[in-house]
Amino acid sequence: MDWSKTKTIFIIVFSILNVLLYSLFLNRNADIGNVEVMGQASMEEVLKQENISYKLPPFVDKEASFVSADVVDFNKESLKDLKGQRTKIVSNNLLKSTITDKITLDEANDDDFKTFLSQYVLNGKEYVLWNVVKDEHKAFFFQQFDGRPIYYSPSAMLVITWGEDEHIQSYEQRMLKDFANFNKKDLLSPLDIIGSLASRGLLKQNSEVTDVKMGYSTLVRLTETQVFAPTWDVQVKLENGEKEHHFLSANEGKVIEFQLNGEDEKVADEEQSE
Amino acid sequence: MRFSILASGSTGNSIYIENEQGAYLVDAGLTAKRIEAQLAKIGRSMKDVKAIFVTHEHSDHIKGVGVLARKHGVPIYANQKTWQAMDGLVGEIALDQRYQFDMETVQSFGSISIESFAVSHDSVDPMFYVFHENDRKLAIITDTGYVSDRMKGIIKSADSFVFESNHDVGMLQMGRYPWSVKRRILSDVGHVSNEDAAIAMNDVIEQKETHIYLSHLSRDNNMKDLARMSVEQTLKTCGIITGEFVHLKDTDAEEPTQLITI
Numbered sequence: 285m286d287w288s289k290t291k292t293i294f295i296i297v298f299s300i301l302n303v304l305l306y307s308l309f310l311n312r313n314a315d316i317g318n319v320e321v322m323g324q325a326s327m328e329e330v331l332k333q334e335n336i337s338y339k340l341p342p343f344v345d346k347e348a349s350f351v352s353a354d355v356v357d358f359n360k361e362s363l364k365d366l367k368g369q370r371t372k373i374v375s376n377n378l379l380k381s382t383i384t385d386k387i388t389l390d391e392a393n394d395d396d397f398k399t400f401l402s403q404y405v406l407n408g409k410e411y412v413l414w415n416v417v418k419d420e421h422k423a424f425f426f427q428q429f430d431g432r433p434i435y436y437s438p439s440a441m442l443v444i445t446w447g448e449d450e451h452i453q454s455y456e457q458r459m460l461k462d463f464a465n466f467n468k469k470d471l472l473s474p475l476d477i478i479g480s481l482a483s484r485g486l487l488k489q490n491s492e493v494t495d496v497k498m499g500y501s502t503l504v505r506l507t508e509t510q511v512f513a514p515t516w517d518v519q520v521k522l523e524n525g526e527k528e529h530h531f532l533s534a535n536e537g538k539v540i541e542f543q544l545n546g547e548d549e550k551v552a553d554e555e556q557s558e
Numbered sequence: 559m560r561f562s563i564l565a566s567g568s569t570g571n572s573i574y575i576e577n578e579q580g581a582y583l584v585d586a587g588l589t590a591k592r593i594e595a596q597l598a599k600i601g602r603s604m605k606d607v608k609a610i611f612v613t614h615e616h617s618d619h620i621k622g623v624g625v626l627a628r629k630h631g632v633p634i635y636a637n638q639k640t641w642q643a644m645d646g647l648v649g650e651i652a653l654d655q656r657y658q659f660d661m662e663t664v665q666s667f668g669s670i671s672i673e674s675f676a677v678s679h680d681s682v683d684p685m686f687y688v689f690h691e692n693d694r695k696l697a698i699i700t701d702t703g704y705v706s707d708r709m710k711g712i713i714k715s716a717d718s719f720v721f722e723s724n725h726d727v728g729m730l731q732m733g734r735y736p737w738s739v740k741r742r743i744l745s746d747v748g749h750v751s752n753e754d755a756a757i758a759m760n761d762v763i764e765q766k767e768t769h770i771y772l773s774h775l776s777r778d779n780n781m782k783d784l785a786r787m788s789v790e791q792t793l794k795t796c797g798i799i800t801g802e803f804v805h806l807k808d809t810d811a812e813e814p815t816q817l818i819t820i
Contacts, residue, residue: 352787466783504728504784507791511784536734 327479336482338493340474348514348534349465351429351500355439355510356459362406369404377439379406379457389450397423397444400452407459411442421446426499429463433499434512435531436542460510469514471498471534477516480537481530490523501531501540515540559670559691560819563720564588564596566700566773567811570618573698573720574600574814575689579668580608584687584698587618590625600817604630611659611672612636614681614701615643624648627655635659637674639683661685675712677702680747688712694820696720697762700774703746705758715764717820720809723756723772723789724749725779733779749774752785756792763804771807771815782808 331338357376368385383404392400393416401408411425412433426433427440434440437460444455472480474496481487497519500512514534521527531540564572570588574581574597581602586593597603610632613619623644627634628651635657636644659665661683664673673688679701689696697713699705700722713719730740730751742748750758752772759770772785786808790800800806809815 350781350783352783467781503732504726504788506788507795509787509791511787538732538734 327482330482331478331487334482334487335490336487336493338478339495341496344474344496345471345498346473347468347470348498349468350503350514351463351465351512352509353429353440353460353463353512354508356461358406358459366404366406377458379459380454381457382454383452387452389446389452392444392446392452393423397425400444401425401442405442405455405457408442410459421448427460429460429500429512432497433517434460435499435501435515435517437500437502437510437512439510469535471514472516472532472537474516474518477518477532477534477537480532481518481539484539486530486539487520488522488528491528492521493518494521494527495519498534501533501542559689559694559696560817561689561696561718562600562817563771563773563809563815564593564600565811565814566720566771566809567775567777568618569777569811570621571700571774572596572622574602574607574817575670575696576602576606577668577670577691579670581606582667582670582672583607583610585613585619586610586622586626587616587620588622590622590629593622593626596814600814602817604632607632608667609633609635609657611687612640612644613677613686613698614679614684615640615647616681616701617647619701620644620648624651627651631655633657635665637661637683637685640681640685643682673712675709677709678704678706678747680742680745688716696820700724700749702750703748704754705750710758710761714762715766716762717767718769718771718818719759719762720771720773721755721759722750722774723752723780723785724774725751725776726784726788727751727753729784730776730779735778743776743779749776752780752788753792756789757796759789759804760793760796760798763798766803768804769807769818769820770804771809773809775809775811777811782810 355377358373358379363371369381369383372380374380396413401411410427412428413423414426415424423444425442426435439458440460442455442457445453447453477496478493497517499515499517501515502510503513504511516532516534518530519527533540559577561573561575564574565588571585572587572593573584594604610623612623612634623634626632633655634651637660638658659674661674661676664671669691671690674685677684677686684701686699695716696718697716698720699713702722725743730743772789775785786806789806793800798804
């Protein structure tokens with residue numbers, strides 16, 4: 285056997301193989317790069333195809349903390365300054381109040397109930413109007429921390445009810461206290477969030493994303509403390525004029541679905557005050 | 559006896575223990591270079607380390623074992639099944655550096671006695687260690703799906719605990735892990751949650767100054783503050799107020815804890 289020729293053939297074959305492998309490596313890297321560009325482009329494409337427009341808030345936080353807070357146990361002493369109402373404490377942390385003053389819905393509803401809240405509700409300024417359900421004669425409010433609402437937490441909600449005569453009848457309140465920030469983390473941007481919703485097909489055709497706001501949603505309930513995670517609220521106006529809200533974890537982009545389920549209310553050890 | 563938790567979490571675990579006669583590591587789950595760097599942060603080096611005690615063969619506990627053994631000639635201790643499982647994962651370790659530490663046995667190193675005990679984890683033969691010196695006791699227990707009465711009996715009344723507080727069950731269940739991984743973590747051979755850790759702590763804490771290092775926290779399903787709040791509040795429901803004689807301490811995946819004397 286001619287070893288010299290064999291050696292040369294081996295060298296040539298392995299050189300060609302190396303060139304081939306190197307070109308495959310380069311192509312693979314180029315493909316990876318293209319996927320990222322395609323990702324951004326495909327999102328814009330989907331939004332365009334579905335005729336979905338969006339407005340981004342001018343200033344957004346790039347990072348936010350988790351928040352812990354404790355549930356308030358109401359007591360007679362804390363309610364002594366509430367006037368024009370009869371109050372009842374249920375299971376320590378639910379305040380049920382019957383309004384004895386004559387207040388019309390129009391009066392109360394002025395400026396999103398702000399005057400009513402400050403005059404008749406304990407720490408009323410911490411609550412912000414979320415929704416008015418006219419058929420049920422109810423208005424729903426969320427407690428805020430640092431100007432950010434705590435979405436759908438039964439422990440941080442206020443519900444005002446009025447009667448057929450359009451006079452305020454009562455309200456039910458739960459409240460959190462001793463808020464503390466911890467574990468600041470980077471947030472996904474509103475654009476990332478809109479892209480995430482679009483890629484999951486959760487944004488309807490011909491809709492408009494009107495705003496993206498920051499709030500909190502319940503992450504964990506400990507025995508005393510509740511922990512809340514930063515949450516984006518994506519507000520969408522549909523083609524028929526209706527509004528939709530999509531809630532997503534601001535750190536992970538996970539879609540959060542809330543359910544307003546009435547907690548069992550124990551009427552044992554209740555207290556009454558005027 | 560003094561100790562520092564060099565790193566804790568699923569990215570790597572190692573605990574440094576020393577007395578006047580020498581120093582020891584429990585696990586070397588970081589690269590050798592990182593362990594040396596962590597030791598330097600507490601003003602120590604590998605030259606004083608007389609042995610490394612391996613708990614089980616998962617990579618976050620043995621990543622640096624092979625290199626440290628070869629580079630520093632340090633003896634490695636593990637039980638027989640763990641040795642078999644480690645072969646091929648840690649590279650060549652000279653025969654005269656391979657020592658056997660059987661389950662449920664005690665070995666003495668000068669004035670320190672080290673007791674091994676079984677835990678429930680998805681590795682071949684996992685075990686952890688209790689360090690005794692005079693009347694002082696350091697108990698290390700992480701990587702266990704639950705804390706049995708037998709484990710509690712062994713770690714009971716330690717002065718310091720390195721105690722697993724891996725995850726918040728709610729966060730894990732709602733999180734992004736695949737269901738198979740969630741099921742594994744929550745199982746009897748997975749990891750201990752914040753609440754379960756606190757319930758177990760209640761059974762092993764004595765009425766004396768006790769330091770508990772919350773360890774092996776999940777990066778995705780836990781947070782230091784959350785673990786502390788959760789353990790604090792669960793202990794409170796059991797009648798133990800932290801800060802009185804029980805002190806909860808954080809551990810970190812990147813930074814070693816301060817070297818403390820017990």
